[in-house]
Amino acid sequence: MAMEMRLPVPRKPVxxxxxxxxxxxxxxxxxxxxxxxxxxRGHGTYMGEEKLIASVAGPVERVNKLICVKALKTRYNGxxxxxxxxxxxxxxxxxxxxxxxxxxxxxxxxxxxxxPGGELAEVQAVFSDGAVSLHTRSLKYGxxxxxxxxxxxxxxxxxxxxxxxxxxxxxxIWIYPTPEHKEEDAGGFIAxxxxxxxxxxxxxxRLRNCIVSLVTQRMLLYDTSILYCYEASLPHQIKDIxxxxxxEEIVMETRQRLxxxxx
Amino acid sequence: xASVALSEAEKVYIVHGVxxxxxxxxxxxxxxxxxxxxxxxxxxxxxxxxxxxxxxDILVGVKAEMGTPKLEKPNEGYxxxxxxxxxxxxxxxxxxxxxxxxxxxxxxxxxxFNNKSSVDLKSLCISPREHCWILYVDVLLLECGGNLFDAIxxxxxxxxxxxxxxxxxxxxxxxxxxxxxxSDDPYDCIRLxxxxxxxxxxxxxxxxxxxxxxxxxxxxxxLASLLVSVTxxxxxxxxxxxxxxxxxxxxxxxxxxxxxxxxxxxxxSLQSLLHKEESLGPKRQKVGFLG
Numbered sequence: 001m002a003m004e005m006r007l008p009v010p011r012k013p014v015x016x017x018x019x020x021x022x023x024x025x026x027x028x029x030x031x032x033x034x035x036x037x038x039x040x041r042g043h044g045t046y047m048g049e050e051k052l053i054a055s056v057a058g059p060v061e062r063v064n065k066l067i068c069v070k071a072l073k074t075r076y077n078g079x080x081x082x083x084x085x086x087x088x089x090x091x092x093x094x095x096x097x098x099x100x101x102x103x104x105x106x107x108x109x110x111x112x113x114x115x116p117g118g119e120l121a122e123v124q125a126v127f128s129d130g131a132v133s134l135h136t137r138s139l140k141y142g143x144x145x146x147x148x149x150x151x152x153x154x155x156x157x158x159x160x161x162x163x164x165x166x167x168x169x170x171x172x173i174w175i176y177p178t179p180e181h182k183e184e185d186a187g188g189f190i191a192x193x194x195x196x197x198x199x200x201x202x203x204x205x206r207l208r209n210c211i212v213s214l215v216t217q218r219m220l221l222y223d224t225s226i227l228y229c230y231e232a233s234l235p236h237q238i239k240d241i242x243x244x245x246x247x248e249e250i251v252m253e254t255r256q257r258l259x260x261x262x263x
Numbered sequence: 264x265a266s267v268a269l270s271e272a273e274k275v276y277i278v279h280g281v282x283x284x285x286x287x288x289x290x291x292x293x294x295x296x297x298x299x300x301x302x303x304x305x306x307x308x309x310x311x312x313x314x315x316x317x318x319x320d321i322l323v324g325v326k327a328e329m330g331t332p333k334l335e336k337p338n339e340g341y342x343x344x345x346x347x348x349x350x351x352x353x354x355x356x357x358x359x360x361x362x363x364x365x366x367x368x369x370x371x372x373x374x375x376f377n378n379k380s381s382v383d384l385k386s387l388c389i390s391p392r393e394h395c396w397i398l399y400v401d402v403l404l405l406e407c408g409g410n411l412f413d414a415i416x417x418x419x420x421x422x423x424x425x426x427x428x429x430x431x432x433x434x435x436x437x438x439x440x441x442x443x444x445x446s447d448d449p450y451d452c453i454r455l456x457x458x459x460x461x462x463x464x465x466x467x468x469x470x471x472x473x474x475x476x477x478x479x480x481x482x483x484x485x486l487a488s489l490l491v492s493v494t495x496x497x498x499x500x501x502x503x504x505x506x507x508x509x510x511x512x513x514x515x516x517x518x519x520x521x522x523x524x525x526x527x528x529x530x531x532s533l534q535s536l537l538h539k540e541e542s543l544g545p546k547r548q549k550v551g552f553l554g
Contacts, residue, residue: 001293001475001525005532007540008299008315008550087268099268198283205289238289243297 002239009244024059027069033060034067042068076102076170085168100170163203167221173211175204206233209241210250217251224261229254269483277484278470286474286481293525295476300417300536302425304551309398310426314418317478318408321415323422324401327429329443332388332395340387340395344372344402346415352407361404368402368415371463375416375492375501380459382423390433390441398426409478412490416463417533423460424537427452461492461500462529464522468510473518475525489518493526495534 027033033045033052041047044056045067054060056071076084086098086106096108166174210229214221232253233241240246269277277287284291296317305311308324315321332339346368348361355361376382387396400422402415429452434442467477467485474481482488486508492501499519504510510518540547 001291001295001528003295003298003525003528003532005298005300005536007536008301008313010548010550087270089268198285201280201283201285202289205285205287208287209289238285239291239294242288 004243026057026059027054028057029055033069038065039067040065042066044069044071076100082169083166084170085166085172085174086170087172100168101172102170163200163207165207165223165226167223173221175207175211202238206230206238206241209233209238213241213247213251214254216247219251219255225254225258228257232257269480273480274484277481281469281472281474281481284472288478290476292472292474293521295529296478298414298417298532300421300533300540301550302421302537302540304549309428310422310424312418312421312425314414314421316408316410316414316417316476318406319410319414320404320406320408321411321418322403322405323415323418324403325422325426326399326401327396327426328399329389329394329431330397332392336384337392338388339384340397341384342376342382342398342400344369344376344400346372346402346404348404348407352404356404356407368411371412371490371501371503372400372402372415372419374503375461375463378500381461381494381500382459383456386453386455387428389431389443393441394433394443396428398423407479409480409482410465410476412463412465413476413529416461416492417529420457420460420462420533421537423455424457426455428455459494459496461494462526462533463490463492464526464529465490466518466522468506468508468514468518473514473521475521489515489522491519491522491526493523493530495527495530497523497527499523 031054033054035051037050037052039052041052042061044054044058045052046055047053052067054069056069056074058070058072061068061070084100084106086100086108088096088108089099089105090097098106098108100106164176166176168174207226207230210233211221211226213233214225214229219225229250232250233246236246236250241250280286281292286292288296290296299315300312302310302312304313304322305324309327310325311323313320313322333341346365348356348365350357350361352361356364387398389395400419402419404411404415429449430446432444432446434444436442464475465477465488466473466475467482467488469477469481469485473489474485477485477488485506487504487506487510489510490501490503490505491499493499499522502519504515
């Protein structure tokens with residue numbers, strides 16, 4: 001059995017470890033951004049007493065004459081075409097309530113459903129109050145800030161290590177073992193309750209811990225970053241990945257590999 | 264406890280994983296998550312400690328105050344426990360939601376300390392029948408991430424280790440009235456011996472096996488758990504079963520043995536960490552809450 005106790009270590013600020021040259025201008029709600037009235041107001045700001053004030057906490061972004069503040073931690077704001085992963089919380093007469101980490105619960109109308117119990121749904125329409133109406137396309141849940149999921153063309157990834165990942169735009173992630181044969185489901189969803197093999201389980205646990213480490217170090221999540229992180233973590237034992245120093249090490253390695261790939 | 268909604272497939276996945284000794288985060292059935300312990304975090308208490316176990320965050324403060332001993336135990340001081348489930352921990356604790364859980368935890372703490380050897384209560388006595396030290400132990404739940412009892416008992420032990428009670432002298436006048444004098448030196452104090460203070464090990468029964476240090480999701484899959492309070496020598500001071508499900512007497516015996524084994528290792532790690540922290544001296548960098 002393993003038991004590890006340690007004294008707490010103060011966290012290093014992320015910008016230090018990245019070695020960024022420019023210091024970002026961080027604001028908190030209520031801070032004055034500028035008193036120059038020539039700028040256009042973007043998201044996260046409002047005009048008050050002749051000056052531009054921030055309404056969310058985050059770095060100030062400036063594009064020519066537009067100033068906006070990008071919030072660090074937000075709820076999911078739905079957009080048409082997004083893929084989300086949600087949890088059914090309530091069953092009502094004609095619709096299901098789905099929890100998608102947004103400001104309001106999303107609604108899944110029975111008429112627009114292909115798969116009962118479907119976990120994957122596409123955003124069909126956004127109501128004015130922020131509730132999103134979903135319709136399904138046709139299952140180890142992790143919640144991650146929505147801002148860290150990169151917008152991409154496909155969100156269903158079959159990783160070569162033997163597991164598949166669905167990255168929902170709302171921050172929910174579903175990891176499952178790759179099914180051996182792809183079935184075209186015309187309809188009908190059979191809950192697969194067979195036990196998962198030990199090898200698959202290890203892959204899934206390792207992937208989960210890798211994603212958790214990427215999130216803790218505030219890195220963007222997409223198939224390449226997850227794959228590199230998985231490969232970097234192979235020399236360590238699965239449960240060691242959650243230790244702070246191992247986490248930093250594998251994320252550094254992932255970051256380097258990604259930079260090399262781009263450059 | 265804070266509950267988490269899980270689908271059937273997720274529960275089945277967790278149960279099967281436990282059978283094969285590979286939990287969702289890669290741990291084995293007897294592995295603990297990484298624990299962070301820090302003492303002396305609250306400056307206006309006699310002793311304090313903060314424990315982070317995964318997503319569970321506990322803060323304990325101990326205040327020593329003078330009072331009259333209980334009638335049935337005139338030569339001893341005593342401990343009073345109070346547990347506050349802050350609404351920060353989970354929205355369920357808003358308002359009076361956390362009171363039930365708080366009373367349950369406080370009652371468990373009273374039970375495990377309700378024996379002669381856990382804390383030397385006679386050392387808390389100043390003058391029999393008149394004055395004694397009462398230690399008010401306040402537990403604050405900052406974040407709820409599963410396995411509350413273990414984290415709370417570790418924090419209470421660390422806080423008691425950190426407690427410094429000022430030395431007092433009783434002076435008798437010619438008329439017979441007593442006066443209590445506090446020593447001038449603020450560092451002149453007595454420390455409690457926490458060698459026999461027990462720690463709680465929670466064993467959750469999932470499927471046919473039991474796990475130590477369950478996360479919220481694993482607790483949602485388990486119907487019954489056993490709380491075993493173990494001292495550093497492996498002596499069980501108290502045992503309690505929680506949950507709606509039933510436990511086989513044989514599995515209770517197995518779980519108790521696991522609890523004793525795990526408890527001894529827990530105590531050894533905690534003891535060595537507390538001594539290491541103390542050896543760093545007053546110049547150590549305190550992380551506190553903003554680290």
